[in-house]
Amino acid sequence: MVMANKGVFQAGFNENNQEFIISGKLRPSNEIELESLLRGIEEAVANVQGRFYLNVKRLAYINNIAFCALHRVIAQLSSRRLDVQFVIVTSSVLGWSTRKFSAIAQRNDNVAVAEYDTEFYPGQSFLEDGGFIPILRNQTRLTWRHERDLLTQHGLQPGTDVADICCGIGDFAVLLKKEFDPSRLLALDHSRSSLEYARKIASDFGLTDIEYVYGDAAELLIADNTFDFVTCRHSLQIFDKPDMILRELFRICKPGGRVYVTNEKNSHCLGEPRADSIQWTYSEVAKLFSHFKMDVEYGPKSGRYLMDTGFEDVKVDTFMVTNRDGDPQDFAAVIQAWEDVYAGQMARDRGDSAEFIARFRQGFQDHISAALHPKGYAGWPIWAASGRKPL
Numbered sequence: 001m002v003m004a005n006k007g008v009f010q011a012g013f014n015e016n017n018q019e020f021i022i023s024g025k026l027r028p029s030n031e032i033e034l035e036s037l038l039r040g041i042e043e044a045v046a047n048v049q050g051r052f053y054l055n056v057k058r059l060a061y062i063n064n065i066a067f068c069a070l071h072r073v074i075a076q077l078s079s080r081r082l083d084v085q086f087v088i089v090t091s092s093v094l095g096w097s098t099r100k101f102s103a104i105a106q107r108n109d110n111v112a113v114a115e116y117d118t119e120f121y122p123g124q125s126f127l128e129d130g131g132f133i134p135i136l137r138n139q140t141r142l143t144w145r146h147e148r149d150l151l152t153q154h155g156l157q158p159g160t161d162v163a164d165i166c167c168g169i170g171d172f173a174v175l176l177k178k179e180f181d182p183s184r185l186l187a188l189d190h191s192r193s194s195l196e197y198a199r200k201i202a203s204d205f206g207l208t209d210i211e212y213v214y215g216d217a218a219e220l221l222i223a224d225n226t227f228d229f230v231t232c233r234h235s236l237q238i239f240d241k242p243d244m245i246l247r248e249l250f251r252i253c254k255p256g257g258r259v260y261v262t263n264e265k266n267s268h269c270l271g272e273p274r275a276d277s278i279q280w281t282y283s284e285v286a287k288l289f290s291h292f293k294m295d296v297e298y299g300p301k302s303g304r305y306l307m308d309t310g311f312e313d314v315k316v317d318t319f320m321v322t323n324r325d326g327d328p329q330d331f332a333a334v335i336q337a338w339e340d341v342y343a344g345q346m347a348r349d350r351g352d353s354a355e356f357i358a359r360f361r362q363g364f365q366d367h368i369s370a371a372l373h374p375k376g377y378a379g380w381p382i383w384a385a386s387g388r389k390p391l
């Protein structure tokens with residue numbers, strides 16, 4: 001059963017996992033508008049045994065009318081079906097979600113709240129598990145030699161307050177610390193495993209003054225106008241609503257300060273020889289990410305989005321990481337890490353055929369050969385953009 005209300009919310013029951021899923025926004029002006037939703041929940045519960053899941057982790061908004069109606073129905077059903085354990089699945093990404101739904105659990109013994117967040121953003125699970133660590137590690141090593149100078153041109157000055165939002169495994173923060181010695185350096189991410197890794201590396205290097213913080217870039221628990229320079233690298237491109245993050249970056253930046261973002265245009269990765277095979281694979285990378293609602297073609301759009309958010313003096317630079325920059329083995333390692341994740345878990349999760357995956361992998365291998373061949377050329381273009389928050 002799938003129901004929808006004017007495209008505002010979607011709901012449906014998955015019998016296999018006994019899970020009733022509500023996503024979107026629930027903002028009825030009266031309970032009657034929710035009649036079919038509430039009836040749907042009742043019908044679903046009538047057919048379950050053991051455990052019933054009410055999955056609200058993608059429910060982005062609920063007004064009081066809807067919450068009271070849901071509360072009443074769950075309370076009634078749970079007291080009628082004492083043989084069933086009701087589990088409300090919330091998301092830590094939405095600050096209010098667990099807190100609000102816990103009120104229902106507190107008043108009903110067979111109702112519990114479980115907080116999950118790895119699936120809230122379409123690509124979250126790929127990004128948060130360990131598979132991304134080798135990608136991020138090598139990427140930062142390759143981009144730093146370009147970014148070190150660019151950061152100065154984009155207004156980063158030593159001894160200022162800096163935040164790196166979506167910091168990943170923290171390598172960039174460590175490099176910032178060493179090069180620019182900020183007076184305050186906060187690095188925030190939503191992946192606990194990446195933060196754990198980041199803290200370990202920092203402590204191995206004896207760096208004690210980087211604040212590694214768990215948080216949601218779309219809803220930062222940071223006061224307005226806090227930082228002189230805010231960075232967010234390779235991350236707007238992996239959110240389905242990058243404008244939400246940009247607004248937060250704008251908010252926490254001090255007036256007169258700057259926000260600096262980097263993003264890619266994956267379909268423009270290139271190489272010689274075997275240019276066609278390489279180009280085909282990277283066009284497919286862009287389609288694969290877009291299947292998971294991520295726009296890895298965001299780079300050239302970033303200047304426009306900064307302007308639309310209200311930034312002024314927007315600067316946009318492009319640089320190309322190539323096999324000619326340094327050790328070609330480093331670039332080859334990045335490409336291999338991309339292949340492992342993109343043609344591995346991501347392609348499998350999309351349901352790609354073995355035939356497609358073989359061709360997909362071939363393009364990465366051709367890119368690696370181009371990077372390692374003495375006469376070859378391999379490139380990965382990146383857009384670095386920044387804007388000033390008006391005074």
Ligand SMILES: C[S@@+](CC[C@H](N)C(=O)[O-])C[C@H]1O[C@@H](n2cnc3c(N)ncnc32)[C@H](O)[C@@H]1O
Nearest residue numbers: 127136166167168189190191216217233234235
């Ligand atoms: C492609 S990685 C880039 C990491 C890092 N900036 C770099 O360039 O190496 C994207 C990062 O965004 C983080 N992320 C995903 N969703 C997030 C959220 N809602 N809030 C904060 N970080 C998030 C992921 O955990 C991941 O570390």
